[in-house]
Amino acid sequence: MVSRWLLGVFVLNGVVGAAGAVDARRGEFGTLADGRKVESAELTNSRGMSVRILALGGVIQQLMASDRNGKVADVVLGYATAQQYLDQPQYFGATVGRYANRIAAGKFKLDGKQYQLETNDGPNHLHGGTRGFDKVLWKIDSVSSGSPAKAVLSYVSADGEGGYPGKLEVTATYTLNDKNELAIEYRATTDKPTIVNITNHSYFNLAGEDTPVDVFGHRMTLFASQYTPVNQTLIPTGERRSVAGTAFDFRQPQTIGARIRQGSDDQLHIGRGYDHNYIVDGEPGQLRPAARVEDPQSGRVLELLASAPGVQFYSGNFLDATSVGKSRRVYRQGDGFCLEPQVFPDSPNRSDFPNARLNPGQTYVNTMVLRFSTAPQAS
Numbered sequence: 554m555v556s557r558w559l560l561g562v563f564v565l566n567g568v569v570g571a572a573g574a575v576d577a578r579r580g581e582f583g584t585l586a587d588g589r590k591v592e593s594a595e596l597t598n599s600r601g602m603s604v605r606i607l608a609l610g611g612v613i614q615q616l617m618a619s620d621r622n623g624k625v626a627d628v629v630l631g632y633a634t635a636q637q638y639l640d641q642p643q644y645f646g647a648t649v650g651r652y653a654n655r656i657a658a659g660k661f662k663l664d665g666k667q668y669q670l671e672t673n674d675g676p677n678h679l680h681g682g683t684r685g686f687d688k689v690l691w692k693i694d695s696v697s698s699g700s701p702a703k704a705v706l707s708y709v710s711a712d713g714e715g716g717y718p719g720k721l722e723v724t725a726t727y728t729l730n731d732k733n734e735l736a737i738e739y740r741a742t743t744d745k746p747t748i749v750n751i752t753n754h755s756y757f758n759l760a761g762e763d764t765p766v767d768v769f770g771h772r773m774t775l776f777a778s779q780y781t782p783v784n785q786t787l788i789p790t791g792e793r794r795s796v797a798g799t800a801f802d803f804r805q806p807q808t809i810g811a812r813i814r815q816g817s818d819d820q821l822h823i824g825r826g827y828d829h830n831y832i833v834d835g836e837p838g839q840l841r842p843a844a845r846v847e848d849p850q851s852g853r854v855l856e857l858l859a860s861a862p863g864v865q866f867y868s869g870n871f872l873d874a875t876s877v878g879k880s881r882r883v884y885r886q887g888d889g890f891c892l893e894p895q896v897f898p899d900s901p902n903r904s905d906f907p908n909a910r911l912n913p914g915q916t917y918v919n920t921m922v923l924r925f926s927t928a929p930q931a932s
């Protein structure tokens with residue numbers, strides 16, 4: 554890509570913008586087996602960071618970030634073709650909803666009425682069912698260069714879709730600035746009382762998707778003093794357990810792999826690793842630090858700021874070498890980690906968990922910021 558600077562104005566492949574502006578463009582990613590075209594939006598800043606978003610599922614298909622020597626790599630897992638996102642169940646980079654995570658037995662009650670959702674994960678409902686927000690074509694409403702650059706996607710989920718009540722109008726706004734901050738904001742409104750929990754399901758590998766390195770050596774900090782332990786089917790038991798003295802304590806940086814095989818902790822056995830909701834310290838509704846992850850080799854650092862009450866930390870436990878990614882990498886357990894800001898799993902069935910209810914006239918908002926930087930080599 555050729556860029557040249559002219560009196561504080563830069564010309565980038567024919568696009569003229571103010572200095573510091575981030576370039577945005579629309580494109581076409583590919584075609585699904587049934588002939589539908591999948592549009593894309595790409596935001597690129599002047600520091601080597603870029604993100605490619607697909608109209609299919611609002612998927613983050615590619616996220617390029619520099620290492621401490623300026624070498625750029627794709628730091629998210631994903632597929633080379635659009636159809637694979639429909640065929641394979643891992644939710645790589647996807648927008649998940651209407652209800653991200655699990656609802657016990659797919660059942661919940663609202664104003665005395667019982668609802669039954671699809672049970673697509675053993676006995677439970679997971680990530681909105683087999684045709685959740687990750688499997689539908691969103692509309693790309695706008696793509697604009699600037700500071701920050703912005704892509705706005707929308708989707709209207711009909712009343713009753715997936716078994717959920719209410720017509721839900723959803724937007725997903727992605728912005729990228731020149732400080733290497735990618736912000737994602739989900740908003741939704743409804744015409745009937747309903748439940749909502751929308752998040753992004755990117756699997757990160759800060760070493761790069763095209764390396765044979767897993768994420769067990771990444772050093773993670775989670776700003777969370779408690780988490781919600783789960784039963785055998787990964788539904789929270791209701792307990793809010795202190796992380797102190799357990800393999801779940803990431804309040805000080807620890808490698809993801811250091812304690813993941815600690816079978817004395819039943820929770821790691823049930824989840825086949827980490828697959829748990831952490832209760833983020835601080836005030837829910839406020840954007841606050843949720844996590845910091847550093848790859849000591851490349852120096853890439855990801856900081857996550859989140860407004861949601863919880864973050865699901867999933868260490869890619871169910872990646873079982875059955876899928877092949879963008880760079881022809883066979884994905885194995887631990888090849889990526891997810892940090893999914895959200896309300897707690899099964900909240901609709903627990904009055905003491907954060908509220909997942911949305912009424913007409915209210916706006917659901919879930920905001921997260923992924924900030925990329927680099928750290929120097931440890932001496």
Ligand code: BGC
Nearest residue numbers: 642643644828865867871893
């Ligand atoms: C869940 C995992 C699940 C994965 C599916 C995560 O959000 O916590 O249990 O296997 O999504 O890709």
